[in-house]
Amino acid sequence: MSKIVIVGGVAGGATAAARARRLNEDAEIILFERGEYISFANCGLPYYIGGVITERDALLVTTEESFTKRYNVDIRSMTEVMGIDREKKEVEIRDVRTGKTATESYDRLILSPGAEPFRPPIKGIDLPGVFTLRNIPDTDRIKRYVDAKAPKTALVAGAGFIGLEMAENLVERGVATTVVELSDQIMPPLDVEMAAAVETHVKSKGTTVLTSTSVQGIEEADGAYEVLLQNGNGPETRRFDLVLLATGVRPEASLAASAGLDMSDKGGVRVDACMATSDPSVLATGDAVATLDFVSGSEMVIPLAGPANRQGRIAADNASGRRSVYKGTLGTSIAKIFDVNAASTGMSEKRLKAAGIPYKASWTHSGSHAGYYPGAEMMAIKILFAPNDGKLLGAQIVGGKGVDKRTDVLATAIKAGMTVFDLQELELAYAPPFSSAKDPVNIAGYVAGNILMGDVEMVNYEETLDADLENDLILDVRTAEEIEEHGTLDHVLHIPVDELRTRYAEIDSSKRVLVLCAIGLRGYLGYRILKHRGFDVKAVAGGYATLRHMR
């Protein structure tokens, strides 16, 4: 009979416990959790604070009692694992309530201790109205504060998905919210121009967004908080009733590190494909580990619930003597931020650039379903692919309905090693309420394929905005009504695409012509017509819809 000890009772840990039992009715399984709750819905916490989830009990996906009954696992909540004696195969444990310590032996140890919110080393971080959010007690504290004090204003530091979800939920509660972010964009998994669309939306909801801004310190003053901010314009103090720090998480890796297990440069516990650490009897999963990035093969810490759950299952398999491997992480993530959904999978352009991996990109804009059926919403899709064979490297989508669907299709395609040409052929479910006969993913594949086939040459939003009007001419091929309604760039020449075949002689052929339209389709058509006429021409990728947020 084997004895499996698990540290951490939530996503990775509880899944590992359940799976280990399902694999082996005989095993002795002990799960240590230093908190009061196991198996809670971390990802639901912001929505409970915001009142979208109304019952606190709903956050408890299962309870200690029912999990014990169902899985016959010895659950020891309020018990922290303090150390690992790998020689003796023992963990040192401490009862959080009484402080009593003891030891417990193991045959296999599975670590799923998660991550902790990063707490920047600034003054005032421990003040009562300054919070981080990771677990149920954090949630209770924030909710109690909001319920009791009815704050009018809040600062959220950090514009990742937790920060933005919290901003939305604070706004839901009637709190005027400011989000500050150190980097020059919100939503770090996205590239800057995709994030810009989200930022526009967040601002349209009355939320203030300050990028390239850091929090330097917090001081209490008359029951509120004076927060010292720093940005390009110098320091500035703003006053808030509540401060939430959501500036990222760090692996809870001290237990593993002090046990002498190999650690990744990225901060997490290093594991192999079977989720084993450098000690084969100790496995680790979830936010605490560094896994391989599926696309680049490099080590990454990716603190997401899907990977944690899957790794927990795989760790349980291996701890139970069944070989099972984890093939790396895509980092597929999504967030609903007010009425916009933003998702990404695989590598972003900035990460590809930093890693020196060659790539090409395409930008498209499509409706969630057929335009003639009511309720369609637009989405912007960016895909990144290898310049030689079109293999998919990453994708990002921002928009309304249907963002999650196309992200999942693209994540599946990346995992399958598909190319942009394969996207053209995907046969996706079509009826008017769901999609178009050419799904947005097919369209993304068409455009990317056309780029690779040399059927169109494109310039991106940046090259267009940086155009040198001495040598470049921006040709806007939209209708006069569209330009009137949405605006355009300065100094464009305007010829609607449908008149281009008869009016191309009006274009200065000594210049490079950048064809601008609404979403890129007519830019492509304009390209084809003008190329045929011998012009030096490029289409503006993604059209005005892509560059308007970057002006």
Added chain:
Amino acid sequence: MSKIVIVGGVAGGATAAARARRLNEDAEIILFERGEYISFANCGLPYYIGGVITERDALLVTTEESFTKRYNVDIRSMTEVMGIDREKKEVEIRDVRTGKTATESYDRLILSPGAEPFRPPIKGIDLPGVFTLRNIPDTDRIKRYVDAKAPKTALVAGAGFIGLEMAENLVERGVATTVVELSDQIMPPLDVEMAAAVETHVKSKGTTVLTSTSVQGIEEADGAYEVLLQNGNGPETRRFDLVLLATGVRPEASLAASAGLDMSDKGGVRVDACMATSDPSVLATGDAVATLDFVSGSEMVIPLAGPANRQGRIAADNASGRRSVYKGTLGTSIAKIFDVNAASTGMSEKRLKAAGIPYKASWTHSGSHAGYYPGAEMMAIKILFAPNDGKLLGAQIVGGKGVDKRTDVLATAIKAGMTVFDLQELELAYAPPFSSAKDPVNIAGYVAGNILMGDVEMVNYEETLDADLENDLILDVRTAEEIEEHGTLDHVLHIPVDELRTRYAEIDSSKRVLVLCAIGLRGYLGYRILKHRGFDVKAVAGGYATLRHMR
């Protein structure tokens, strides 16, 4: 300069024309359409009749005028192509209005004439209140009739997606609707137990559904129609104010056939992977052709808009001298039927059986997103896979929100040649409003994988309903409250799963134990516990949720 002539101006034809122009600004492109409209939204027609789409113009995705301007294609609507002289490379055309005939030469001919509704050879089929639905004139006729006559009752013959969409839209208009279907189930692409869930829903909306019933004849009587129906109980006459025949479509293949082109036994024009017919100068696409089934490799006629659009693009490529191949059709389809969505991709169990292809199946039931976030809806997923390596062969999903998403992921996975083990590893976008950390597709992969690994043995709904209670014992492991609320089968033994470890001795170990729960999860857990205790045990796949519609 090459001259491309296209027959048919909608999904396949108009796409081919647009693509051909984009590929070659110089080509002469002529498109013949015998109807008044090109590029209309066939798939939107039922919704216009139902008033969901309010503007008739919305059905015209593009018009002859704007398409001509944009793509410089010579569009000849109201012009029917009557014959093909392959020797001379000419088509014979006839002006529908004047009856005048002429000829037109081609270098490459692309046929996309679509399909025509099957009109069963019965009496009364041409009566004024008896309709079929394929195009705008049909739609106008039906809508005018409904607007003018305000029918109180309607019969829809045929329970495929067009029939059911029309039933829904007639109900939207306040018409009490009866659907009759010759086969023993509605929604032919689905297997019977999946279709049964849809049937339950349709009936719950007040629509009468009569399966295994045929329409034998129609007679006018006092401004209404006496329809003679025939089923196992003998003939019966029912009275309706309107009759819609939606009993499937047949390829419009006469043009190709009379030109001596190879035809498939399945009725469509035979094409190769480049969409070329047996005459390399003549290509064909869409509802009129037989393509290869992606999974089985056998010829199939699959009249769907996605394939038609993609084939149109591929035909244009090849007609323009660019090699481009079509890799076969999955038959991915979806329909919204009242509040339920039903989708399928790849092969169904009945088709696998008929083709003699070995398979296994799994049934799961999952929420569209995390249960703790409001608004989740259930879906039933059936996947079919190869017994040896787990390669995916097909999938069917019926449920609320998120059916389309999982169908598309599974369609992508099938296209990629993925196995059920690959599904386990898909890293899909998770945040509470969108999914669960273990997505329904991951869960389907887990269950199918467990079956293949021998971790659980299952019986399906049929084997359970046919259980021989002399030798089989059905063990219901749900709670007493669940059984009270949802009911159970006759003669079950009831022990909640959480008590099984202590109460298993109550089970007659001389019998084969079939463990029944709500969705299959606890059946699996019960299996694991009882197997360990030496019982001859099976889990009931998909639980009560799968078999309740088949009782």
